[in-house]
Amino acid sequence: MKEASSLCKLGFDIDKGAGFFCQVPSPVHDGELIVLQPCERLTKVSVIGAGNVGMAIVQTILTQGLADEIALVDAEADRVRGKMLDLQHAATFLPRVRIVAGTDVLALTRSSDLALITVPRETAAASRMDQLRRNVALLREVVPTVAEGSPESLLLVVSNPVDVLAYAAWKLSGFPSSRVIGSGTDLDSARLRCLLAEHLGVGAQDVQAYMVSEHGDGALALWSSVRVGGMPVLSYLQKTHSLFDAEALEGIRRAVVGGAGEVIGLKGYTSWAIGYSAASLARSLLRDQRRVYPVSVLSKGFVPGNAHEVFLSLPARLGRRGVLG
Numbered sequence: 178m179k180e181a182s183s184l185c186k187l188g189f190d191i192d193k194g195a196g197f198f199c200q201v202p203s204p205v206h207d208g209e210l211i212v213l214q215p216c217e218r219l220t221k222v223s224v225i226g227a228g229n230v231g232m233a234i235v236q237t238i239l240t241q242g243l244a245d246e247i248a249l250v251d252a253e254a255d256r257v258r259g260k261m262l263d264l265q266h267a268a269t270f271l272p273r274v275r276i277v278a279g280t281d282v283l284a285l286t287r288s289s290d291l292a293l294i295t296v297p298r299e300t301a302a303a304s305r306m307d308q309l310r311r312n313v314a315l316l317r318e319v320v321p322t323v324a325e326g327s328p329e330s331l332l333l334v335v336s337n338p339v340d341v342l343a344y345a346a347w348k349l350s351g352f353p354s355s356r357v358i359g360s361g362t363d364l365d366s367a368r369l370r371c372l373l374a375e376h377l378g379v380g381a382q383d384v385q386a387y388m389v390s391e392h393g394d395g396a397l398a399l400w401s402s403v404r405v406g407g408m409p410v411l412s413y414l415q416k417t418h419s420l421f422d423a424e425a426l427e428g429i430r431r432a433v434v435g436g437a438g439e440v441i442g443l444k445g446y447t448s449w450a451i452g453y454s455a456a457s458l459a460r461s462l463l464r465d466q467r468r469v470y471p472v473s474v475l476s477k478g479f480v481p482g483n484a485h486e487v488f489l490s491l492p493a494r495l496g497r498r499g500v501l502g
């Protein structure tokens with residue numbers, strides 16, 4: 178009998194079991210029995226806060242097959258159970274995935290590979306400082322508990338103000354800064370790419386453009402880094418194309434920064450775009466894709482000469498160990 182211990186690709190027939198089985202050794206000798214051994218853990222993703230944003234993230238993670246187990250935690254017991262059942266019914270159309278939900282952060286999130294924090298929505302009446310105090314207090318309840326049950330997990334903070342809360346989550350978790358990330362200006366960058374793509378008449382996936390520094394009003398556009406199909410097009414377009422003068426660029430920046438407010442004014446909240454953004458970050462982290470995203474990271478040591486402990490949205494490489502620099 179020969180143990181299947183080497184890791185050549187097994188292929189699609191145990192597709193969903195890729196987390197369960199070692200893959201067939203090569204070459205396979207006639208007459209030898211190949212034993213498939215459990216070798217890799219399943220991938221578990223926890224989402225704390227099953228509101229509009231949390232559910233959009235779960236929906237996107239589910240349809241992209243990024244997790245074998247999803248744990249949903251929310252303070253509203255009945256509502257989160259209803260959401261779990263609805264998702265379980267939906268998941269019958271997808272490869273096998275376990276979905277659990279409830280209010281117990283420690284029990285539900287235990288042994289997560291990735292935990293996303295999406296609690297709670299801002300209230301229009303509260304000042305930004307009041308919101309910050311309230312959300313830090315919430316993170317004080319949630320983050321140490323997640324860290325206790327999942328000491329090796331990655332933490333992805335989405336709640337606002339995201340850059341500041343990513344810092345709070347880092348401090349509260351006791352994790353190395355490489356494993357605590359805020360979704361940062363990834364969504365602002367998506368909005369910028371969307372607007373540039375519209376102006377240029379190209380697909381948004383072919384537009385590379387970054388907003389950096391702080392998610393929201395303080396976000397800065399890195400105009401000199403805009404590329405279309407790998408070409409630095411903006412300086413050329415500015416010279417040749419009246420649509421890209423300084424005023425037009427400032428108009429695009431304002432539309433990006435005002436994008437959230439516009440959507441919230443019309444539908445009450447934003448959800449789908451952050452759902453896709455967070456799932457894309459989750460993919461790069463869990464699958465070690467090492468793609469570069471503008472996300473909130475500890476800027477100390479990340480930016481040469483910066484000695485302050487501040488989380489800022491900067492382009493960072495994301496892989497299985499978190500921020501790779």
Ligand SMILES: NC(=O)C1=CN([C@@H]2O[C@H](COP(=O)(O)OP(=O)(O)OC[C@H]3O[C@@H](n4cnc5c(N)ncnc54)[C@H](O)[C@@H]3O)[C@@H](O)[C@H]2O)C=CC1
Pocket residue numbers: 225226227228229230231250251252253295296297298299315318335336337338339360361364392446447448451
């Ligand atoms: N970083 C970004 O780009 C974006 C961030 N956001 C932020 O995401 C957050 C969530 O927004 P929404 O989902 O629209 O809000 P929501 O109000 O729909 O959902 C929040 C959920 O958190 C739950 N919750 C409250 N306290 C809790 C606790 N102690 N434990 C567990 N669950 C608790 C609530 O029951 C609710 O289901 C907000 O801070 C929002 O500003 C939203 C969009 C984009």
Ligand SMILES: CC(=O)C(=O)O
Pocket residue numbers: 337364437447451
């Ligand atoms: C709400 C929010 O932060 C956004 O959609 O950008």
